[in-house]
Amino acid sequence: MKNESIWNVNVRSVEREEICFVPNTEWQAHVQGFRLHFNTDLPMNLRAQDQILITVGECGLPTWAAFIGTVLDCRSDSILLNTNPQYESRLVNARQFERRFSPLTSIKGAQNVIDRFGYFPPFHYDEISKVCMEAPEQGDIKKKLSVTIRHTSTGGLEQLVDLDFEDIRHEDISPAEECNICLQLSFAYEGEQIRVQLDAVSGFSASFLCRNVVVQLQDQSHDSSHELR
The missing domain is CATH 2.40.30 (Elongation Factor Tu (Ef-tu); domain 3)
Known part of the structure; x- marks a missing residue:
């Protein structure tokens, strides 16, 4: 890039x-x-x-x-x-x-996350509360992975963060389990794409290339029930 x-x-x-x-x-x-x-x-x-x-x-x-x-x-x-x-x-x-x-430069919505937390967090030991993969079998629509992470501060504050990874390819993705704890979420440029690495303490993990990343802070009144599939 x-x-x-x-x-x-x-x-x-x-x-x-x-x-x-x-x-x-x-x-x-x-x-x-x-x-x-x-x-x-x-x-x-x-x-x-x-x-x-x-x-x-x-x-x-x-x-x-x-x-x-x-x-x-x-x-x-x-x-x-x-x-x-x-x-x-x-x-x-x-x-x-x-x-x-x-x-x-490369994550749409990153400024709002940084304004809230002061930096873009690596989500160490945060809970993954939602995983959803959209994988159309035909047409020009590309694979899309949506992940919701419950970011917790050292003081115990919680904020749900939605991440959408668009146009996914070369993926290595493990299934979500009952307990999914993120060890670290990291990004790196790889040619014209973004390498995403989500390492797990337990449960869901993933490594893949994608074209676009979008992040959004959830309204705290949003239903936070687990939705793993």
Whole structure:
């Protein structure tokens, strides 16, 4: 996709910086972030909410590692990064960024989700309450997968999130069960399509390519009864 980008970087320093998602709302949350300062300016097409692959050290050496982070703030000479704190000591040795996915660019409705939660969640340990596959046997209508996830905050707040994946192909999808818990939902560009990976703690899981992703927050008055098929 046109949004794929790779940048070589030279990190000058790394500082801890607290991140407060959606302050002064019921979904407010605090996490530990990291401000990376660079010796050279970054390209201006790196944007907030981009999910990047961070490569550190030299390939083939014990110092080499690669992990995912989300960019939350971009400046010409620094970024604020949300990533697993276990990688803090490795960040100063970052050598390359690769944009894997940009939800604001490639998911219709992503801005509303980000406005609510402060970021596009990976839905760690959230319940999948609905799965529906539309697979016409004839005609030009493509396969479509609809999934509803019950996103739960650290404070116990719940929000139903509907995701529609359109024009699905090359799928590997397991059947829904009585208990379906998401381990992580992730996205990556693959050619002109989007690679969707939904890993499970239990029950429904899926890996496939699709052309379009649409997300919508459900009205809290919506009937939240389970509908798995």
